[in-house]
Amino acid sequence: MSAHPPRAQVVVVGDEFLVEGRVDRNGPEMARILSEVGCRVVGISVLPDELDALSKGLEAVLADSTITLVSGGLGPTEDDRTREAVARALDIPMEVDGAVESKLSRRSAARGGGPAPEGARRQASRPRGAQLLPNLVGTAPALVLDSDRSLLFLLPGVPEELERILVEEVVPRVRARLGERLRPIRHRSVHVFGLPESRVAVRAAELRTAGHTGFETATFPGARGVRVRFSARGPDPNFLDAQVADAARNLVELLGPRRSVLLPATGGLAEAVGEALHERAWTLAVAESCTGGLLGGRITETPGASAYFVGGALSYSDPMKEDFLGVRRATLREHGAVSEEVAGEMAAGVAERTGAETGLAVTGVAGPGGGSDRKPVGTVCIAAWIQGKVRTEALRFPGSRERVRRASVDAVLSLLLEDLQATAAPKP
Amino acid sequence: MSAHPPRAQVVVVGDEFLVEGRVDRNGPEMARILSEVGCRVVGISVLPDELDALSKGLEAVLADSTITLVSGGLGPTEDDRTREAVARALDIPMEVDGAVESKLSRRSAARGGGPAPEGARRQASRPRGAQLLPNLVGTAPALVLDSDRSLLFLLPGVPEELERILVEEVVPRVRARLGERLRPIRHRSVHVFGLPESRVAVRAAELRTAGHTGFETATFPGARGVRVRFSARGPDPNFLDAQVADAARNLVELLGPRRSVLLPATGGLAEAVGEALHERAWTLAVAESCTGGLLGGRITETPGASAYFVGGALSYSDPMKEDFLGVRRATLREHGAVSEEVAGEMAAGVAERTGAETGLAVTGVAGPGGGSDRKPVGTVCIAAWIQGKVRTEALRFPGSRERVRRASVDAVLSLLLEDLQATAAPKP
Numbered sequence: 132m133s134a135h136p137p138r139a140q141v142v143v144v145g146d147e148f149l150v151e152g153r154v155d156r157n158g159p160e161m162a163r164i165l166s167e168v169g170c171r172v173v174g175i176s177v178l179p180d181e182l183d184a185l186s187k188g189l190e191a192v193l194a195d196s197t198i199t200l201v202s203g204g205l206g207p208t209e210d211d212r213t214r215e216a217v218a219r220a221l222d223i224p225m226e227v228d229g230a231v232e233s234k235l236s237r238r239s240a241a242r243g244g245g246p247a248p249e250g251a252r253r254q255a256s257r258p259r260g261a262q263l264l265p266n267l268v269g270t271a272p273a274l275v276l277d278s279d280r281s282l283l284f285l286l287p288g289v290p291e292e293l294e295r296i297l298v299e300e301v302v303p304r305v306r307a308r309l310g311e312r313l314r315p316i317r318h319r320s321v322h323v324f325g326l327p328e329s330r331v332a333v334r335a336a337e338l339r340t341a342g343h344t345g346f347e348t349a350t351f352p353g354a355r356g357v358r359v360r361f362s363a364r365g366p367d368p369n370f371l372d373a374q375v376a377d378a379a380r381n382l383v384e385l386l387g388p389r390r391s392v393l394l395p396a397t398g399g400l401a402e403a404v405g406e407a408l409h410e411r412a413w414t415l416a417v418a419e420s421c422t423g424g425l426l427g428g429r430i431t432e433t434p435g436a437s438a439y440f441v442g443g444a445l446s447y448s449d450p451m452k453e454d455f456l457g458v459r460r461a462t463l464r465e466h467g468a469v470s471e472e473v474a475g476e477m478a479a480g481v482a483e484r485t486g487a488e489t490g491l492a493v494t495g496v497a498g499p500g501g502g503s504d505r506k507p508v509g510t511v512c513i514a515a516w517i518q519g520k521v522r523t524e525a526l527r528f529p530g531s532r533e534r535v536r537r538a539s540v541d542a543v544l545s546l547l548l549e550d551l552q553a554t555a556a557p558k559p
Numbered sequence: 560m561s562a563h564p565p566r567a568q569v570v571v572v573g574d575e576f577l578v579e580g581r582v583d584r585n586g587p588e589m590a591r592i593l594s595e596v597g598c599r600v601v602g603i604s605v606l607p608d609e610l611d612a613l614s615k616g617l618e619a620v621l622a623d624s625t626i627t628l629v630s631g632g633l634g635p636t637e638d639d640r641t642r643e644a645v646a647r648a649l650d651i652p653m654e655v656d657g658a659v660e661s662k663l664s665r666r667s668a669a670r671g672g673g674p675a676p677e678g679a680r681r682q683a684s685r686p687r688g689a690q691l692l693p694n695l696v697g698t699a700p701a702l703v704l705d706s707d708r709s710l711l712f713l714l715p716g717v718p719e720e721l722e723r724i725l726v727e728e729v730v731p732r733v734r735a736r737l738g739e740r741l742r743p744i745r746h747r748s749v750h751v752f753g754l755p756e757s758r759v760a761v762r763a764a765e766l767r768t769a770g771h772t773g774f775e776t777a778t779f780p781g782a783r784g785v786r787v788r789f790s791a792r793g794p795d796p797n798f799l800d801a802q803v804a805d806a807a808r809n810l811v812e813l814l815g816p817r818r819s820v821l822l823p824a825t826g827g828l829a830e831a832v833g834e835a836l837h838e839r840a841w842t843l844a845v846a847e848s849c850t851g852g853l854l855g856g857r858i859t860e861t862p863g864a865s866a867y868f869v870g871g872a873l874s875y876s877d878p879m880k881e882d883f884l885g886v887r888r889a890t891l892r893e894h895g896a897v898s899e900e901v902a903g904e905m906a907a908g909v910a911e912r913t914g915a916e917t918g919l920a921v922t923g924v925a926g927p928g929g930g931s932d933r934k935p936v937g938t939v940c941i942a943a944w945i946q947g948k949v950r951t952e953a954l955r956f957p958g959s960r961e962r963v964r965r966a967s968v969d970a971v972l973s974l975l976l977e978d979l980q981a982t983a984a985p986k987p
Contacts, residue, residue: 147779149600150744150790152591156582158605163580172577173612177586177603184601191619208760210777291958316578332636349638351575362578417852417873423864424847424855427873431851434927434960442879445845445855447870451913455872455883485879499862530719532862 136314136364139170140196143177144185144203144213145288157202157293161286164297168305169313170198180204186216193220197281198305203288205271207235207250213285217276218258231255231263231272261285264300275304282308317371319379320360320394322353322403323386324549331357338381346378354528354538355545358394372396388552400544401429407551408439413488415547417443418456418477420468420494421511426540441485446477456480469494469506471523474514482516490516491547493539497532509535513543515550522550564742564792567598568624571605572613572631572641573716585630585721589714592725596733597741598626608632614644621648625709626733631716633699635663635678641713645704646686659683659691659700689713692728703732710736744792745799747807748822750831751785751814752977759785766809774806782956782966783973786822800824816980828972829857835979836867841916843975845871846884846905848896848922849939854968869913874905884908897922897934899951902942910944917979918944919971925963937963941971943978950978 143158158175165172173195178188185204193199204213218225232255239251257263257274264273264284273296274285284301287293306313323331328350335348346363361378363371376396383391395402408415417426423445430440444455449468452458457480458473466472474492482490495511502508507527514523524546528538571586586603593600601623606616613632621627632641646653660683667679685691685702692701692712701724702713712729715721734741751759756778763776774791789806791799804824811819823830836843845854851873858868872883877896880886885908886901894900902920910918923939930936935955942951952974956966 146777147788148587149590149603150594151746151788152587154582154584154587159576159580159582162577162605166578173607174616175577175605177590179601187623188602191623195615195619291962294959294962318579349574350636360575360579419852419855421859422856423859423868423870424845424852424857424873427847427852427875428850428856428964429852431849431875431964432961436851437875440851440875442851442873442875442883444872444883445852445870447855447859447865447868451870454912455870484882528719531722533860534719534722536856536859 136171137197139198141175142201169315180210186219189220223258315368319375328352355542416481416485416487418481418492421497474512475521478514478516515547564599565625567626569603570629597743608638614647617648651686743796747803756780783970844909844913844915846909846920849925902940906942906944925960943975
């Protein structure tokens with residue numbers, strides 16, 4: 132039994148990620164699932180639709196991988212070349228599955244879309260030896276090519292089809308095939324307030340000096356605070372979960388609860404805020420200016436957020452700040468819309484008007500326009516209101532409009548989390 | 560002079576994209592910029608921090624690339640192995656730049672973070688022959704390795720540092736080095752309503768039969784409608800811009816303005832909505848339930864959105880729908896919160912209360928919980944209100960919570976865009 136987990140690679144096929152700046156989400160999701168199952172993922176590759184470049188890219192990947200997941204390029208159009216490129220990369224001939232071809236032709240005819248014979252034929256072709264996987268949602272036939280040396284899956288690019296086939300087909304087959312060689316990985320993170328990354332790394336290293344081992348740490352600087360991730364690999368996922376949770380709790384003990392928060396097993400700052408609110412049976416409302424909804428969107432990513440999130444106001448214009456949130460005209464006039472004073476009134480206003488125990492507000496200059504000498508692009512004022520007490524901060528973030536807005540969301544969640552740490556949670 | 564543009568590849572270094580499911584945005588952005596400048600990007604690779612896997616992955620990439628951009632792994636910590644991995648992949652020795660080392664040590668000491676001698680030494684090391692690039696924002700020294708055969712950039716992973724160095728250092732050097740071989744690519748897209756993707760592809764192909772050439776088309780099915788992308792490559796970007804815009808306009812002419820909209824040169828549905836509102840000097844307000852802010856967040860991605868977006872309400876709870884939007888209790892009771900009737904009242908309510916000419920609303924069951932037989936997970940009701948007239952639709956989207964919410968945003972923007980097409984725009 133080897134101590135090294137099997138090497139895995141993930142491939143995403145699609146020109147739109149290469150020429151248009153579109154962000155791929157399938158690759159990271161496939162890689163995460165393979166890591167969790169117990170593979171060591173050594174690469175995600177995004178490759179073009181074009182046959183030569185695709186088969187060349189696949190050849191390089193397949194030469195260095197035991198498990199390979201390829202997503203996309205299985206449709207009926209001329210641009211769908213994944214099957215052919217795999218055959219070329221592995222030097223296997225193509226075959227046509229007559230039964231699949233006539234089934235696809237019938238289905239296409241039944242839809243009234245005409246017979247589309249080339250499309251059906253293309254989708255019914257496959258590298259010799261590939262087996263059809265039941266594709267439960269869509270129409271693109273998924274394939275598996277299981278050889279002595281490696282296990283290769285060709286999967287649909289449509290995310291909802293991919294999600295389901297990963298869980299229902301790919302994971303069970305990887306487990307069945309590689310069972311004892313798999314080494315699942317588990318993570319747990321701590322969010323640390325008010326210390327620079329280098330100091331946090333030093334403190335995390337002290338855990339090891341104190342005799343705690345069996346995990347690795349990594350630090351990630353955030354908009355307001357640093358995340359420390361603890362990771363462990365091994366045969367028993369339950370043991371690993373306990374191991375990384377212990378390590379993370381030890382860091383929180385070392386730094387103190389005013390300085391650090393154990394993040395939930397899945398999710399980040401928004402989920403930690405949700406847990407803290409849930410423990411206190413409190414609710415949250417938000418008032419957003421420059422983030423325009425991103426904060427609410429982030430909070431409601433978590434299923435079940437309606438238990439603590441009541442909603443809020445997108446006060447993108449000054450009249451909205453006055454009418455919907457009760458920000459005083461005098462405050463707007465004296466301090467300007469981007470000010471700690473206005474942020475504080477926004478947070479108080481949205482909490483009071485919705486009856487929530489906590490309120491958050493963001494107002495800032497996201498750019499690229501709208502900056503001034505006193506308030507340059509990137510200036511953001513945030514506020515957290517908890518049962519009548521408000522705390523505000525003025526921050527400045529570098530980078531593009533998108534970066535400033537994302538950083539603002541993280542920062543205001545971190546502010547609330549820090550303040551919630553300072554208010555007693557009821558004992559469970 | 561070769562007709563083929565130079566092959567380029569992009570590499571992103573970081574374990575967090577491989578094990579935690581984090582989505583990388585640096586890779587697509589670097590690829591987009593290289594395509595725009597005139598390279599043919601044949602791959603984006605995400606590689607781990609670990610030296611063996613990283614150098615092996617880099618070796619495969621560098622064997623097949625004229626221009627290579629690598630982002631990440633240039634920091635001062637033990638996990639920052641990009642410099643070393645490149646040296647190993649290219650079989651070049653490492654050197655230390657004494658001047659850089661002492662500068663970094665002084666800077667570190669000045670910050671009070673201690674001397675951190677290993678970190679400074681690591682950041683001052685580089686593969687022999689690599690030149691330092693001015694890094695204008697941060698501290699991670701960026702490098703360029705210019706050989707007869709290829710041009711390799713090692714760039715910071717921090718997005719705001721990367722953004723700036725791409726524009727100010729990388730693009731000018733690629734242009735200077737490859738000038739005449741570059742073949743910029745340009746795109747323009749059309750959003751089509753109410754036709755299946757296969758029909759849209761057939762209609763787009765008719766343009767060619769009608770004698771229009773010099774571009775390629777690709778179709779992308781959306782939540783409500785299909786996007787057709789026209790692309791062209793050539794030496795003269797201005798000519799290309801005109802060429803793809805002409806092709807796109809020809810499709811709109813073929814399908815008619817009730818069936819199709821020319822999307823702006825940059826951006827998608829939200830930017831098209833912004834343009835249409837701007838032409839009419841109208842404003843927009845939104846009322847969001849299951850999307851929780853994503854719609855507002857999407858609209859305000861566009862710089863200058865405050866010219867037409869006034870804001871809105873996140874009515875995540877029923878009381879919010881009544882109090883902030885004036886949805887009638889009877890409507891909620893009779894039809895339920897997820898209904899076309901409630902969506903319609905939300906859209907009307909938010910527009911009337913903010914004085915906007917147009918209002919949008921979304922209410923739905925994003926899942927994974929909350930579904931019922933009559934309203935299963937994925938059921939979403941959307942509404943567009945324009946100056947007193949409201950149109951609603953009930954849709955059902957497959958997939959995860961995240962997918963349902965993203966699709967809802969696209970769908971409601973498409974609904975408004977379609978309705979705006981049907982209302983006369985003032986002649987410019």
